[in-house]
Amino acid sequence: MPTPATSTASAAAKRPRGRPRKTLEDRDDGNRRRELLQSAAKLFRRKGFDATSTRDIAAAAGMQSGSPFYHFKSKGALLYAVMQEGMGSAIERQQQALQRAEAETPDIAGQLRILIRSHFEVLLGPGSDFIPVMLYEARAITPRQRSALAALRSDYEAPWTPVLNALHASGQLRAEVKLARLLMFGALNWSAQWFDARKEASLDDLADAAMQLFIRDLE
Secondary structure: OOOHHHHHHHHHHHOOOOOOOOOHHHHHHHHHHHHHHHHHHHHHHHHOOOOOOHHHHHHHOOOOOOOHHHHOOOHHHHHHHHHHHHHHHHHHHHHHHHHHHHHHOOOHHHHHHHHHHHHHHHHHOOOOOHHHHHHHOHHHOOHHHHHHHHHHHHHHHOOHHHHHHHHHHHOOOOOOHHHHHHHHHHHHHHHHHHOOOOOOOOHHHHHHHHHHHHOOOOO
C-alpha cells in the first residue's frame, strides 16, 4: 500500500505542467466574445452607438438578450472593446505590411504606398467596421479610455514618421512632416465616409491617387 508521501509524489508527477488546457467551453466563450465584437462593430458603424441596443447586438450574434453582459459589464465597455480590438488588429496588420515593404522595396516612396494601401485595407477592407467606430464614436467613451486609445494610435502612426522624414529630405514631400502626417490621416480616414466598394475604384486605385496627391515625383 503506497504511503501518503508516495501518493502525493505520484499525483504531482501526473499533474500537467504549464498552463492548463482550455476546455471546449472556454474556447467557445472566446469565439462568442469575438462574435459579439464583430456584431457590435457592424451595428455601431451602421446605426451609431446611441441607436444600438444590447438586444440588437445579442440578436445579431445569435444570443439571448442578456448574454452580452456575461462578457462585458455594459454597452460602453463593449464599445471600448470594439475600439481596442480595431487598434490591435490595425497595428498587427501594419507590422506585417512593413515587413513586406522592407523585403519587397528599398524605395522610400514605395514604402509609403504600402503603408497607405495597408491603411485603406484597415479602413475599408473585409471586417473593417472597427476603426471607423473608433473614429466616429470617441465621444461615447470615457476620457481615460480615450487616452488609452490615443496611445495605441500613436503606436500605429509612429512608423510613418521615418518614412515621411526620408521623403521630406529627398524633396518628394514638401510639407512639414508632422502636419503632413496629420493631413494624410485626416484625408485617408475620411474615405470611410464616402468609399463604396461596389463602384469602380479599388483600394489600389485609392492608394495610387493618394500617392499622386501627397508625393512629388522627382523624375
